[in-house]
Amino acid sequence: MTLTPLPRVMIEPLARAALLEDLGRAGDITADAIVPADAKATMVLATRQAGVVAGLDVAALSFELIDPRTEVAVIHSDGTGVSPGDVIATVRGPARALLTAERTALNLLCHLSGIATQTAAVVDAVRDHKAKIVCTRKTTPGLRALEKYAVRAGGGANHRFGLDDAVLIKDNHIAIAGDIRTAIERARAAAGHMVKIEVEVDTITQLEVALAASVDAVLLDNMSLEQLTQAVAMVGGRAITEASGRVTAETAPAIAATGVDLISVGWITHSAPILDIGLDIAP
Missing domain, CATH: 3.90.1170.20 (Quinolinate phosphoribosyl transferase, N-terminal domain)
Incomplete structure (x- = not known):
């Protein structure tokens, strides 16, 4: 790269x-x-x-x-x-x-x-798998552009840069909307045709609902390795799969082995x- x-x-x-x-x-x-x-x-x-x-x-x-x-x-x-x-x-x-x-x-x-x-260490840990290591918005205020550049220098990739370049529906959005489908429908009605929609899910049941609504990506948050493997099989290439939660250079290889497309790591920028x-x- x-x-x-x-x-x-x-x-x-x-x-x-x-x-x-x-x-x-x-x-x-x-x-x-x-x-x-x-x-x-x-x-x-x-x-x-x-x-x-x-x-x-x-x-x-x-x-x-x-x-x-x-x-x-x-x-x-x-x-x-x-x-x-x-x-x-x-x-x-x-x-x-x-x-x-x-x-x-x-x-x-x-x-x-x-x-x-630190990015290079995690990237190296998953070198035998397809998963990319991506950063998050957990950055130092004012330094985001530099910190996301540093992730790229370490061989990683960037998640969204801010609130305005992609839709990421998280648990609090869902709680306020009432359910996942409602949140997705509202986002799709408001977003432009170039804007992708990702939904955070932490259960297989939530994943089923998100896939039925044809989202672009799913954030599989804090799932076990068994759940991640099941989720990747269920998605079957219909959406980008992203794993997050408790990721280190030591845990990343097993997470990558489940077949996810992306592994997001917040601490590589904030800590x-x-x-x-x-x-x-x-x-």
């Missing part, structure tokens, strides 16, 4: 907001006091542990927004696996700018690389540990 970089117009507002949060009302008073204004530096972004890189563009932009004279030379691009000690990029430019942007660049790079790393990356003075 080709990893397409996010356009600058999408990532620049996020980098600017993060830098402004750090600069506060007076800028970097530490670097400004200690580092001469004309000092230059060459530094390296180096990994402390194995993982998958993601977020180099937004990290590089963080340096550039502080001072456009900075230059970032990428050695290991996004989506690349790295080992401890690998230099993933070299950063050159005014020393003050490098130090001022350091934390913002690392916050974003480490976080996104952590997501890519993935960072990949430890540092910014060091070049030798």
Whole structure:
């Protein structure tokens, strides 16, 4: 799968907001006091542990927004696996700018690389099956585009990006509508012809009703392996099958073996540990 970089117009507002949060009302008073204004530096972004890189563009932009004279030379691009000690990029430019942007660049790079790393682990766990690993809307407010990009960098795929690009009927929608069929009928009457409809079900009985209404996809929520196997057989290719609930790299292979098309994992965006990356003075 080709990893397409996010356009600058999408990532620049996020980098600017993060830098402004750090600069506060007076800028970097530490670097400004200690580092001469004309000092230059060459530094390296180096990994402390194995993982998958993601977020180099937004990290590089963080340096550039502080001072456009900075230059970032990428050695290991996004989506690349790295080992401890690998230099993933070299950063050159005014020393003050490098130090001022350091934390913002690392916050974003480490976080996104952590997501890519954890995604890659789950993707690798199901490599012998057809199931794709997809993320959810359980993302950090303001960072969804970056976090979903990081999932792609790790070899995963994206579920819907927001409330407006697909219909996902969940338990609370059904409870308020009164029943699954009513919820589906209302959604179909309101949605455009390009909008797909997915229904969350947690029992085989609910699945039967959803299939009778010809939905596009079914979210099989917290089902046992036996139920998932039965559900996939019942669907018989008439809808996309998606499994969710309690998914880890350890449990994913058995879930994938049931024959589901997708496995959605919320924690790879909302709880993935960072990949430890540092910014060091070049030798």
